[in-house]
Amino acid sequence: MLDADESVELRALQARAYGRSGALSEAEAARLRELEAGSVRGAEPPLPEAAEPRHAHTVPAASGGVDVGGDEVSVSGAAGATVTPHVDSAYAALRQHWRLAVVITVVFAVAGLVLGWLIFADRGPAPMQLTAQQEEWQGTIVASGGFDAGSVRAMAQEEDVVIWFATKNESADVCLVLGYEDVTAPACTTREQAMVLGVNVTLTKPVGQNQNYDVQAQMFLTGDGEPAVITRSYITSPQSTSMFASVEEADAATMLAEQTELDRRTIQVVGYDDQVPIWTGVDSSTQRYCLVYDGSMPDPPMACDDSLMLADADRTLVLDIAHDGETTRYEYQFGYGQQYLTVTRGWESDDAARE
Structure with a gap:
């Protein structure tokens, strides 16, 4: 058993050895082993000679406080309390070097993200597959x-x-x-x-x-x-200045020329009403400019302008088509200014909607 002075000395050495940044000299470590051996004699064998005291850990049954060199240290407050000085050294090493472990973990995580980006990142559109x-x-x-x-x-x-x-x-x-x-x-x-x-x-x-x-x-x-x-x-x-979106549209223009007296070279699509094409062309015999609806049927609905083709002013062709009790008006403005087609459904109503 230790006397009062030895107990105080033991607690001071334990506080330095087991604290967060504690460290003992060789002589102090030997003295700590000697005092701990005396305090637990009869309860547990002393620590092996090769054991490092700074890796030991004391678990008191009850704790009080004693001021040693200005630091508050835990002491055993119950007689016969079991003290366990053995601790896993790997845990103690990890506790001392936790910052290094965190840095290594972050480095590997970042490296994994970069590698994944290099492998799987979108490099733009894939190359076109050729036949x-x-x-x-x-x-x-x-x-x-x-x-x-x-x-x-x-x-x-x-x-x-x-x-x-x-x-x-x-x-x-x-x-x-x-x-x-x-x-x-x-x-x-x-x-x-x-x-x-x-x-x-x-x-x-x-x-x-x-x-x-x-x-x-x-x-x-x-x-x-x-x-x-x-x-x-x-x-x-080669025989026309008109342009068509598809072969089918070009064939429809040829059929329209055969069904009417419009010059095939002047026929073109100026707009659509849903999927129905609206055409324009010049009458071969009268040189009138005409607006034609659809054109896929014999004698298609059409309206022609009686004015001269070379008039300076912009002109408008108007064609009305009645279907299912509703009249749709097609107005095509043309000439030397901007050319465009306007489709008006239910134009006779006050709330006519322009598209």
């Missing part, structure tokens, strides 16, 4: 040797015409190439010009007797230098 025939077209373009190696890539297609992007002169120039079968239409300019004015190309693709698809593509460069392409196409004929 075997289109790959042959691309091979011909690459073999021409006019573009930087590895720069030719397909971006889109319009009516089976493929639109490629490429560079020249070590990426100083950018190019837009349209290709269909053995016909290609390339256009190139500097990157600076492409950022401001873009690049425009048109390719004509035959689709039938006296009919062609004119496919147009326009390319600009985004702020980070990536190409952005707009495409459009329409049916044209």
Whole structure:
């Protein structure tokens, strides 16, 4: 058993050894082992000689307080309380180095996020999938040797015409190439010009007797230098200045010319009412300008202007169609100003709605 002075000394050494930042010299650690051995003799064997006292942990049965060097330390307040000096050293080491453990965990977490982004991040639109025939077209373009190696890539297609992007002169120039079968239409300019004015190309693709698809593509460069392409196409004929959205629409214009006296070269669509086309054309015999509804039936509804074609003032053609008790008015303004079609349903009513 320890006397009063030894008990005070033991508590002071324990406070220094087991505190959050406690540490003992070799001599003090040996003295602590000696005092602890004396205090628990008969209850538990003393700590092994090789054990480090700073890794031990005392669990008192009851605690009081005694001021030792200005620090409040816990002491056993019950006689015969069991003191357990053995503690898992790994836990103590983790307690001392918890900041390092947190830093390592964060580093691995960030590394995992970066790796995941590198693997799964969206890199922009996926490359266009080419058919075997289109790959042959691309091979011909690459073999021409006019573009930087590895720069030719397909971006889109319009009516089976493929639109490629490429560079020249070590990426100083950018190019837009349209290709269909053995016909290609390339256009190139500097990157600076492409950022401001873009690049425009048109390719004509035959689709039938006296009919062609004119496919147009326009390319600009985004702020980070990536190409952005707009495409459009329409049916044209060498015998006409009119343009149509599809082969079916062009065929309907031919049928309309056969059913009326309108000149086939002047017939065109000026608007739609739902899916019904509204046409205009010039009467072959009278040279009057006419507005026609639908055109898919014999003797279609139409209205013609009696004024001269070369009049300076803008003019308006008006055609009324009655259906299911409701009248719809079609007004087409044309001439030398802006041309547009207005569709008015129930125009006889006070609450006529304009579309």
